[in-house]
Amino acid sequence: MPSTLPDGDPVPASGELPASALRGLGARPFAFYVHVPFCVTRCGYCDFNTYTAAELGPGASHRDYADTAIEEVRLARRVLGDAELPVETVFFGGGTPTLLPPGDLVRILAAIDAEFGLRPGAEVTTEANPESVDPASLDLLRAGGFTRISFGMQSARPHVLEVLDRKHTPGRPAQAVREARAAGFEHVNLDLIYGTPGESDDDWRASLSAAVEAGPDHVSAYSLIVEDGTRLAARIRRGELPMPDDDVAADRYQIADAVLGEAGFRWYEVSNWATSDDARCRHNLLYWTGGDWWAVGPGAHSHVGGTRWWNVKHPAAYAQRLAAEESPAHAREVLTPDDQAAERLMLELRLDSGYPLADVAPAARTAVAAALADGRLETQAFKEGRMVLTLKGRLLADALVRDLLV
Known part of the structure; x- marks a missing residue:
């Protein structure tokens, strides 16, 4: 394959x-x-x-x-x-x-x-x-x-x-x-x-x-x-x-x-x-929430300290690499600070704990205000300094993330 x-x-x-x-x-x-x-x-x-x-x-x-x-x-x-x-x-x-x-x-x-x-x-x-x-x-x-x-x-x-x-x-x-x-x-x-x-x-x-x-x-x-x-x-x-x-x-x-x-x-x-x-x-x-993990196995994706890598896909190739005492990694990428910030927003906004308003980029404040006004964000959580999705917001989470990543 x-x-x-x-x-x-x-x-x-x-x-x-x-x-x-x-x-x-x-x-x-x-x-x-x-x-x-x-x-x-x-x-x-x-x-x-x-x-x-x-x-x-x-x-x-x-x-x-x-x-x-x-x-x-x-x-x-x-x-x-x-x-x-x-x-x-x-x-x-x-x-x-x-x-x-x-x-x-x-x-x-x-x-x-x-x-x-x-x-x-x-x-x-x-x-x-x-x-x-x-x-x-x-x-x-x-x-x-x-x-x-x-x-x-x-x-x-x-x-x-x-x-x-x-x-x-x-x-x-x-x-x-x-x-x-x-x-x-x-x-x-x-x-x-x-x-x-x-x-x-x-x-x-x-x-x-x-x-x-x-x-x-x-x-x-x-x-x-x-x-x-x-x-x-x-x-x-x-x-x-x-x-x-x-x-x-x-x-x-x-x-x-x-x-x-x-x-x-x-x-x-x-x-x-x-x-x-x-x-x-x-x-x-x-x-x-930004932890580190090592992923074992063919095709598995790991992440440690902003570096992400992925193993060769087929089990036979994976086994051959390890038998030769070599890493089974196929390739990797080092995430930029902007990459890491975008991933953090995308992931934390999906949680009931939400995302801190203080960490929202100034250019995205208009999108935040619009989301609050049309019921995609919880009002009480907003007053407490966090963006937490309402049910409507959960249905439109991906679109809101796109609006916030300006």
Whole structure:
């Protein structure tokens, strides 16, 4: 599969970072992301860097993946030197991480702990498909240090799942939540997608109700994005399915906020709701608030001290680099102060804590006043010196960010 990664600047074979990236290392929260690029089948809407068995080709395998990932953890320790970097959060994503044996996931986590140390109370999450776990595997993950699990539910309606090419046994997501709770997982998330062609308001309400009744303490709900090169995009291009409608998506978002709010969930990021502060995803909050993270795995993107880099895309190329004791990084970029300021605005404005008014550029004050006047910003938060989005503002968040980045 050809790489679609950006070119960027070259990375030394050693993985050495610029001095600017290492300044202040340890003063910012630090995390690991571990990408597991394997799936049983490819969902029609997915453009993530994942591979089925038929797509994987020679030079990479499920069997060897944990050992390869551990080599990158050790590389991270060499690159980052002796700085004290207790790991706040670890997130295993994919793909489907739970296609690996639980023992492999636990070994990768143990390597991170051995090289860097997990901070007491660290949040450790894995994504999972409901069908890729059972009570025994969940018990092993929990005993091995995992504290949080995120299930890809997407919808409760079979005809919607069919359009997405998702395979679920009816009721299996709710059963998986119960099994995770029984294994001792205090925090459980369900991922949902809205705006799928053929989905009605009633379908979406049914999915929300099923998610709430399953008993998670966190729900993520994302509007369907049609990505170029996916099977879904091809079906839409051929006229087999209609293009998702932005107005419909806005209506579905409002339904989600109402249903989840009535069930005791509160939004804390535009696409995420939790039943308490403790239930919020601390790993994602670290991303959104300017932390550092090392991302392990093919195609994974890291960020340390204003330097961002991304690994080679294919698992075979990734494994070859590490076997040669070389960095698997494909390229990198050093963010300018303006780049970092723009990203901070874009990310913090999506949070319920908002963005400080004092940090808004003078040229953007007119856009701020307009957003307050037309109800996109909360009045009380504004009086307290912060821009916090109202429900209307959340629906128009991307447009407001564009207005503010003058």
